[in-house]
Amino acid sequence: MRCAVIGGAGFIGSNLCRHLLALGHHVRVLDRAGAKPAVDGCDVAADDWVSGSFTSADDLARVMQGCEVVFHLASTSLPHTSNDDPLGDMESNIGGALRLMALARELGVRRVVFASSGGTVYGQPVAIPIHEGHPTEPMCAYGISKLAIEKYLALYQELHGLDYAVLRIANPYGPGQSPFSKQGAIAVFLHKALTGETIEVWGDGSVIRDYLHVSDVCAAFARAADHDGPHRVFNVGSGRGYSINEIIETIERVVGRRVAHRYLPGRRFDVPSNVLCIERARAELGWCPDIGLESGLRETVSWQSRFL
Ligand SMILES: NC(=O)c1ccc[n+]([C@@H]2O[C@H](COP(=O)([O-])OP(=O)(O)OC[C@H]3O[C@@H](n4cnc5c(N)ncnc54)[C@H](O)[C@@H]3O)[C@@H](O)[C@H]2O)c1
Incomplete structure (x- = not known):
């Protein structure tokens, strides 16, 4: 093609x-x-x-x-x-x-x-x-x-x-995502976890994303x-949602230590939850996600680590 x-x-x-x-x-x-x-x-x-x-x-x-x-x-x-x-x-x-x-x-x-x-x-x-x-x-x-x-x-x-x-x-999320962009919480959080900076969370960390x-x-x-x-x-x-707090806990498991974070006031435009139904793509494209969050984060850590 x-x-x-x-x-x-x-x-x-x-x-x-x-x-x-x-x-x-x-x-x-x-x-x-x-x-x-x-x-x-x-x-x-x-x-x-x-x-x-x-x-x-x-x-x-x-x-x-x-x-x-x-x-x-x-x-x-x-x-x-x-x-x-x-x-x-x-x-x-x-x-x-x-x-x-x-x-x-x-x-x-x-x-x-x-x-x-x-x-x-x-x-x-x-x-x-x-x-x-x-x-x-x-x-x-x-x-x-x-x-x-x-x-x-x-x-x-x-x-x-x-x-x-x-x-x-x-x-x-994954290799290639800039931690300095305004999009992509995982890239930003991982970079801060790796450089010892404090992660800033908008709201109480209960916001769920896919x-x-x-x-x-x-x-x-x-x-x-x-x-x-x-x-x-x-x-x-991915077919499932994770709260920001769950993402931080998973990052802590991946980097093997506690990660400093603090909570800021929530933002008006952040809807509490957004998880997509992927049944149509499964049925019609014959596609389904393959990479679990923890292994995906490990690969992203190793990609980000090359730039530290
Ligand atoms: N990253 C996300 O969270 C996300 C989520 C849903 C949808 N999307 C969509 O997926 C697409 C890719 O996102 P991404 O995260 O890879 O973004 P990105 O910013 O990393 O990549 C976009 C690329 O488009 C190029 N570009 C921007 N304006 C251009 C122009 N006028 N002419 C030519 N090139 C131009 C940029 O140089 C950049 O290389 C975008 O359309 C985005 O809206 C992204």
Whole structure:
């Protein structure tokens, strides 16, 4: 399979490139960060790296030409900061995705696989675990853009026959995730545990999230590239929730010592629980998460330790 990974230098994108190359696929990358993948082993040929932006039709065309499948994993915003500039979020993310869809149609791309967000498209859950038919009431501009892109993909399929799949990803962690980003509690907590800093917890630590290892996310992307079934939107999570306090306890077991932490006032936008139902992905993609939290944390510790 000849494929393009938009955002292929990032945390999930570089792991996905490695995964696709290991499966024997040909991989091209568009990323504004250039050929600087977040993980080792992302051996995309130098000629297949395109440095540029997915908001530019020319840059997109350079990478998508001749590709059967396009994985769209670039985003210009993060959930917690997107409400500061909803217009910029909309123009770059929705505008860029629409340009990508138009080109995919023009260039004869077989399928677009889009990285959506299981943590933001649903908003305040009315039932846990959250299945794909749950109401969608995003509480941030990032989630609204993700949902709008999902809807445009469905529209493009209806109008123009462009095939697609959407993965609503829970909370990925693992090698390649920067501990200095504003996203990814596990990466931040592990870094603080390893450097002896105090972990700061928003609220009392009871907030529950669905964490899954990035290689499980990559396996779901690969399956979504050519699955055949009635659905196009899939939750991708671990199938179970962990509280922040449980995460800290597991980190303590992994590093073999107590880890200093303190509790701060809770944040308004943190819903108490978000755990995704993954039965649809199990049944239709034939996918299920493989890596348990403790072994996933051990691997992430060994990756982070190389940079200390
Ligand atoms: N990490 C998470 O917790 C999480 C959860 C759910 C969904 N997602 C989604 O998965 C995707 C990948 O997330 P990630 O954690 O790997 O993010 P990341 O920030 O590590 O990677 C994104 C990559 O996109 C690139 N990029 C950003 N704007 C670009 C632009 N205009 N043109 C070209 N490249 C651009 C960045 O340089 C980066 O390499 C994103 O769409 C994100 O919204 C992430």
